[in-house]
Amino acid sequence: MPPEKRPKRGLSDADDEDDDYRKRRDRNNEAVKKSRFKSKQRTQETFTRVNKLKAENQMLEEKVKTLTKDLQFLKDLFLEYASNSQNSKFAGLDLEKLLEDVQDDKKVGKSGK
Secondary structure: OOOOOOOOHHHHHHHHHHHHHHHHHHHHHHHHHHHHHHHHHHHHHHHHHHHHHHHHHHHHHHHHHHHHHHHHHHHHHHHHHHHOOOOOOOOOHHHHHHHHHHHHHHHHHOOOO
16 A cells, blocks of 8 residues: 655645746736737837828829929929910910919918928
8 A cells, every 4th residue: 555645744845836936927028928918009100100101102102293293284384484485375365364373372371381
């Protein structure tokens, strides 16, 4: 027959070590959860910011295209006006009226902000 098992003295020391270990593991598990949550949150914020910046960039690129077209039109207009060509593609265009309209738009733009 196997010998009888006797209760060991100092059993409470082992229980204390197990309790301390369990507490450390629980704290560590909570810290890991918190860290992973923060990481996911930062990733989501970065993703949102990237999308916002992409949309803003696209809008600015469209604005650049529009302003480039406007600039080219004004260059052409200036060159035609400067050359005083009779067969100008801008013949019949009232340059003074156009310039007045541009000045009015600038005034409205400044006061409309």
